[in-house]
Amino acid sequence: MDITPIWLTLKLAGITTVVLLLLGLPLGWWLSKKRSLYKIITEAIITMPLVLPPSVLGFYLLLAFSPRHGVGQWLLDTFSLRLVFSFPGLVIASVIYSLPFMVSPVKSAFQQLPASLRQASLTLGKTEWQTFWHVLLPNIKPSLLTAIVLTFAHTLGEFGVVLMIGGNIPGVTRVASIAVYDAVERMDYPAANNYSFVLFAITFVLVISVFIYNKYQVKSPLE
Amino acid sequence: MINIDITKKLKAYAGVQELRIKKDIAPGSIVRITGPSGAGKTTLLKMIAGLVKPDAGIIAVNNINWFDAEQNIDLQPQQRMPGFVFQDYALFPNMTVQQHLEYVTQDTEWINRLLAIGKLDSFTTHKPQYLSGGQQQRLAILRALSIKPKLLLMDEPFSALDVKMKMDLIGELRPLFKELGATALIVSHNPQELDGVADDELEIN
Numbered sequence: 001m002d003i004t005p006i007w008l009t010l011k012l013a014g015i016t017t018v019v020l021l022l023l024g025l026p027l028g029w030w031l032s033k034k035r036s037l038y039k040i041i042t043e044a045i046i047t048m049p050l051v052l053p054p055s056v057l058g059f060y061l062l063l064a065f066s067p068r069h070g071v072g073q074w075l076l077d078t079f080s081l082r083l084v085f086s087f088p089g090l091v092i093a094s095v096i097y098s099l100p101f102m103v104s105p106v107k108s109a110f111q112q113l114p115a116s117l118r119q120a121s122l123t124l125g126k127t128e129w130q131t132f133w134h135v136l137l138p139n140i141k142p143s144l145l146t147a148i149v150l151t152f153a154h155t156l157g158e159f160g161v162v163l164m165i166g167g168n169i170p171g172v173t174r175v176a177s178i179a180v181y182d183a184v185e186r187m188d189y190p191a192a193n194n195y196s197f198v199l200f201a202i203t204f205v206l207v208i209s210v211f212i213y214n215k216y217q218v219k220s221p222l223e
Numbered sequence: 224m225i226n227i228d229i230t231k232k233l234k235a236y237a238g239v240q241e242l243r244i245k246k247d248i249a250p251g252s253i254v255r256i257t258g259p260s261g262a263g264k265t266t267l268l269k270m271i272a273g274l275v276k277p278d279a280g281i282i283a284v285n286n287i288n289w290f291d292a293e294q295n296i297d298l299q300p301q302q303r304m305p306g307f308v309f310q311d312y313a314l315f316p317n318m319t320v321q322q323h324l325e326y327v328t329q330d331t332e333w334i335n336r337l338l339a340i341g342k343l344d345s346f347t348t349h350k351p352q353y354l355s356g357g358q359q360q361r362l363a364i365l366r367a368l369s370i371k372p373k374l375l376l377m378d379e380p381f382s383a384l385d386v387k388m389k390m391d392l393i394g395e396l397r398p399l400f401k402e403l404g405a406t407a408l409i410v411s412h413n414p415q416e417l418d419g420v421a422d423d424e425l426e427i428n
Contacts, residue, residue, distance in 0.1 A: 114311060114313065116311055119269075119272075119274050120309060120366075121315075123303075123304065123306075123367075124304070124326070124327050124370055125304045125327075126301065135317070
């Protein structure tokens with residue numbers, strides 16, 4: 001079995017999760033504060049990948065990344081960066097596609113913390129950043145871990161968006177889910193089974209690990 | 224001197240009611256705040272702390288305006304730094320007793336003294352979830368004191384303590400307030416709780 005698609009899948013999921021962690025934490029924190037029309041619109045946009053068919057999202061991203069016009073052309077002309085049918089394009093598409101899996105749990109976790117925790121820290125003379133880092137963030141750890149694992153697992157299973165943006169280039173964009181589809185197309189069921197089993201095993205272990213961790217941790221520390 | 228002259232519209236079940244407070248408080252005094260549930264006692268403390276904004280008026284502490292609606296002055300809670308004891312304690316679940324105090328100050332001597340006053344010196348490695356209600360409440364009081372505040376805002380700070388512990392703690396806190404030169408505003412539902420301790424009273428209706 002060629003393990004390149006598995007390696008590529010893990011690399012894509014790892015990079016996507018790290019990028020989403022950096023984006024999702026401040027975004028989730030911002031969205032958890034007082035609601036405004038801007039926030040409702042932002043949240044709706046972030047949630048769209050959950051309800052849109054992946055092919056629709058992939059189609060629009062394909063148009064946006066196209067080197068013939070708009071952003072895609074600018075990126076190609078300025079940075080010689082081609083997003084369509086490339087690994088960086090896959091990463092950006094995955095980040096957009098998995099955004100709600102990181103942001104929603106983080107936002108909900110921040111919202112469930114009592115407002116008095118933040119207020120207490122402020123009255124002790126601490127800045128918003130110190131409060132975030134020392135008080136709020138450590139107290140959403142179980143939810144954050146769930147968000148990280150869900151994002152990683154969701155990226156492992158991406159198919160529609162990946163196919164639209166990346167196609168099926170071995171060693172570049174041919175991730176495990178595409179390799180399964182490709183093997184089935186070729187009637188090579190043993191190969192399809194190998195890739196499928198590896199994906200199944202990884203995601204199962206991830207999900208069961210979170211469930212076990214949360215069994216002990218998710219209970220509110222205030223109880 | 225603390226001068227409070229503020230108004231704030233409060234949302235209540237029956238509609239909107241206006242909270243109007245006008246009070247001058249002598250420095251170093253202990254003021255008992257009383258009133259029925261929902262009258263705005265907690266809101267008053269939060270307005271003084273800078274956590275809730277009054278609709279109009281002035282809050283001045285030692286001739287410094289903390290809030291002045293007309294002059295658009297509204298100091299941040301970090302600039303006001305009152306010692307605040309929250310009704311729900313607002314303890315940090317991720318921190319031990321010792322870490323709660325070390326989060327605020329590195330003065331080991333002061334921390335040890337506070338721990339002794341609150342009788343928590345045997346529980347320094349415990350997180351709040353492993354403390355009793357009374358111990359949690361004492362930790363909330365110690366944390367508020369750890370910044371050596373000039374103004375203490377205490378929202379029912381003794382409600383979870385037994386009578387003996389309450390009397391002991393009040394007995395220890397009184398000279399400590401004097402030493403710090405702190406003025407204390409204490410919300411209390413129990414009319415007898417601060418008898419002989421409070422110098423002044425503010426009733427909110």
